[in-house]
Amino acid sequence: MRRFEYSLLKHLRLPMETVNLISKINEYKGKQDLYIQQAPQILKSLKDVAVIQSTKASNAIEGIFITDKRLKGLMKLKTIPSDRSEGEIAGYRDVLNLVHASHQAIPVNTNVILQLHKELHNYIPAEGGKWKHADNVITEKLPNGQKVIRFQPVSAYETPDAMDSLCNELNERVSKEDVEPLILISVFILDFLSVHPFNDGNGRMARILTLLLLYKHQFEVGRYISLEKVIEDTKEGYYETLRQSSQGWHEGKNDIFPWVNYILSTIVAAYKELESRVGFVQTGKGNKAARIKKYIENKIGFFTKEDIRKACPDVSESTINRVLNELKDKGVVEPTGLGRGAKWKKIQ
Numbered sequence: 001m002r003r004f005e006y007s008l009l010k011h012l013r014l015p016m017e018t019v020n021l022i023s024k025i026n027e028y029k030g031k032q033d034l035y036i037q038q039a040p041q042i043l044k045s046l047k048d049v050a051v052i053q054s055t056k057a058s059n060a061i062e063g064i065f066i067t068d069k070r071l072k073g074l075m076k077l078k079t080i081p082s083d084r085s086e087g088e089i090a091g092y093r094d095v096l097n098l099v100h101a102s103h104q105a106i107p108v109n110t111n112v113i114l115q116l117h118k119e120l121h122n123y124i125p126a127e128g129g130k131w132k133h134a135d136n137v138i139t140e141k142l143p144n145g146q147k148v149i150r151f152q153p154v155s156a157y158e159t160p161d162a163m164d165s166l167c168n169e170l171n172e173r174v175s176k177e178d179v180e181p182l183i184l185i186s187v188f189i190l191d192f193l194s195v196h197p198f199n200d201g202n203g204r205m206a207r208i209l210t211l212l213l214l215y216k217h218q219f220e221v222g223r224y225i226s227l228e229k230v231i232e233d234t235k236e237g238y239y240e241t242l243r244q245s246s247q248g249w250h251e252g253k254n255d256i257f258p259w260v261n262y263i264l265s266t267i268v269a270a271y272k273e274l275e276s277r278v279g280f281v282q283t284g285k286g287n288k289a290a291r292i293k294k295y296i297e298n299k300i301g302f303f304t305k306e307d308i309r310k311a312c313p314d315v316s317e318s319t320i321n322r323v324l325n326e327l328k329d330k331g332v333v334e335p336t337g338l339g340r341g342a343k344w345k346k347i348q
Contacts, residue, residue: 001158002250004191006169009179015257021264022182025219028271032220039278045314046224046277051075051100053226053310055093058207061232064088087123095119095208100223103215109167110160113197116208120201131159132199140243151246153196162195174216181217182267185210186260193242194249207231214267224277225270237262277311288315292323296333302343 014022035043052075059065064085066074073079074090081087095116099106106112114129121128133156140150154162170188173179189206196202211222221227231238245259276298277291295311296303308320324344327333335342 001154001162002194002252004165004169005252006173006179006184006187009173009183009187012183014180014183015261017261018183018257018264021261021268022180024268025182025264025271028221028268028275029219031275032218035274035278042278042314043224046274049310049313050222050224050226051093051096054096054222054228055089057226057228057232058092058204059085059088061228061235061238062088062203081123084124090123091120091128092204092208094122096211099208099212099215103212106212108170108209108213108216110163113163113167113205113209117198117201117205120204120208126200128198128201131163131197132156134199136196136199138196150243151194151249153194159195159197163197166191166195181213182219182264183260185213185217186263187256188213189263190242190245190256190259194246210263219267221267221270221274225273227266227270230266230269230273234262234266288312288319289323291315292320293327296327296344296346299346302336302345304341304343306341 052071055075056071066085066089070079070086071089074081074086075093079086081090098116098119114131118129135155136153137149138151138153139147141147166188170184173184174181189210192209193202193206198205207228211227214220214222241258241262245254245256248254276295291312292308292315295308299307305317305320305324309315309317312320324333328335331347333344333346335344337343
């Protein structure tokens with residue numbers, strides 16, 4: 001069985017790209033309290049949107065889709081899941097809300113991981129909360145349609161011991177505070193995915209655990225900007241860097257940095273998005289019309305009113321319409337269609 005020796009991470013030589021990403025994340029982290037002080041209402045609106053986006057995106061990565069109308073009903077607890085897909089969505093919603101509300105009281109150990117997995121499967125027939133009962137493989141579909149085995153995870157027999165060892169190594173380093181937290185989190189998630197401890201739900205559990213560990217180390221961006229949505233938008237990079245960093249994993253000879261840099265890049269992207277939504281507060285340019293104009297100014301290509309609503313969730317429909325009409329009259333933007341779904345573009 002693969003041995004986990006996280007004490008070796010203390011002596012890791014970090015590539016410059018990794019160092020720069022960590023530095024940038026810590027720089028953004030330092031601004032979190034300022035955002036909370038100066039823009040509490042905006043952050044509350046962003047948080048409401050992020051929970052919905054995270055639930056939708058994390059399931060979409062696994063090929064689980066439902067309509068936006070049903071999604072909103074499920075998120076507001078006004079809709080009862082009617083099929084497996086909706087049950088998967090509802091389970092992720094509950095576990096995500098639990099992590100958001102109680103991360104400080106949730107330890108990372110095998111019992112907790114099993115309990116979270118059980119909650120994830122609360123609304124579907126598949127039994128959660130148990131390690132895989134049969135060996136599984138990670139496959140890849142070639143352009144010609146052929147499926148090939150990309151990675152052979154830890155066997156079902158070895159999984160309980162592997163997960164015990166993995167969690168113990170993580171907690172040992174966390175207690176000693178001698179490894180950069182962002183490296184520790186990234187490597188733990190890589191190893192979790194390589195063990196692949198469940199018959200179903202490994203990817204979603206990995207994303208839940210990522211958020212849990214980030215929150216425990218005061219990286220709060222996932223509350224306001226959906227990390228799962230960033231991953232969904234770049235899922236080719238997600239799967240490719242996971243493939244690269246899993247080569248030689250069983251022998252302990254794998255290169256962790258393609259995966260580590262990908263994860264760090266998603267965190268940087270989320271923080272940049274957060275800053276673009278609330279960073280204006282620091283310069284006093286915080287009125288709602290100015291934020292819409294700033295969003296449009298920085299936008300490349302077409303955009304819709306829905307894009308503006310997502311970027312400025314606390315801004316009313318009437319304000320969005322007023323600003324768009326004002327900019328249209330000034331010849332700054334123009335619509336390319338009619339109705340709520342019409343696309344807009346800047347006039348060069």
